[in-house]
Amino acid sequence: MLLHPSVIMSISEHHSRTKALRTQLDVVVGALLGKKRDHQIEIVDSFELRIVPINASNTNTTTITTTPTNNNSTEENKRNLIVDREFVQKRIPLVKQVFPELDLIGWYSTTPQIDGNSEDGNFVVSLHKQISEFIANPIYVKLNPNSRESDPKISGSLPLKIYEPVIEISGSDENLNLIEAGWTIVTDDVEIIGLEHNAKVTHIDRAPSAAVDYLKLQYGAVKMLKDRIKVISKFVKDVQSGTLPYYEEPMADIMRLTQRFPLMNSDAYTRAYNMQCNDVALNTYLGILTKGSMCKMNFDKPNSKMRALSTTRARH
Secondary structure (H helix, E strand, O other): OEEOHHHHHHHHHHHHHHHHOOOOOOOOEEEEEEEEEOOEEEEEEEEEOOEEEHHHOOOOOOOOOOOOOOHHHHHHHHHOEEEOHHHHHHHHHHHHHHOOOOEEEEEEEOOOOOOOOOHHHHHHHHHHHHHOOOOOOOEEEEEOOOHHHHOHHHOOOOOEEEEEEEEEEEOOEEEEEEEEEOOEEOOOHHHHHHHHHHHOOOOOOOOOOHHHHHHHHHHHHHHHHHHHHHHHHHHHHHHHHOOOOOOHHHHHHHHHHHOOHHHHOOHHHHHHHHHHHHHHHHHHHHHHHHHHHHHHHHHHHHHHHHHHHHHHHHHO
């Protein structure tokens, strides 16, 4: 299993945003996009899934925001939730338009435990069977945001596990078991720069991120290219006006250079350029939204304490 760090960041952001909204459930669910080559699976991206009550799968409910009461009611709500099929059926074609080379390969959640005898385990197995209706043998990624606090033995490692489905046939019954699989993180230079820039909260008194240095180098290279193009353009204009004599060798070099321009105006180049621009813009917006969510959470903490204190005083 090959896992890109952008997937981990997306799942973490999904969990943080849901926790900030104080929803009733402590679980977030989403789909995984990637590539399957022979026996190798690469998880590249993800998107959120909508889970709704059993009797509301066709409604426009996006999240469950009722006030939590106790653990028993939370477990009861988990048993009564399903994946919104209509939402998934509409979302997959849209994702394929943006990422035609990626396929739906599995799903993720932040369910704390995966034990068939527990309510959380039954919840995972139930959702896994529902995802299996859209794709055969989906993989499952579990992120436990509280694992560092509940299990100090794994402190210092990523609280993430990947599972593969195994069907055990016993007579006429089929039992679904999720077996933990090994995985490694893979990335490229562009992804590392983008993630580092999004994860780092920059201030005036701090050093800029690697993305700033990278963009400065790109700006310098583009500026140098622009200056050289100006020199070539002025040379050609002076030759045409008779200010400078005609030289065969430099004019031949300029002609060979200009013959490469139609390749840059092709449809394939335009599509690749627009896709790269969109990726950079989306990466920037993700960083802005992440920092905005962090600021909102930091702002809500003291305000919630003040509201609780004022309510207590009002009762007395």
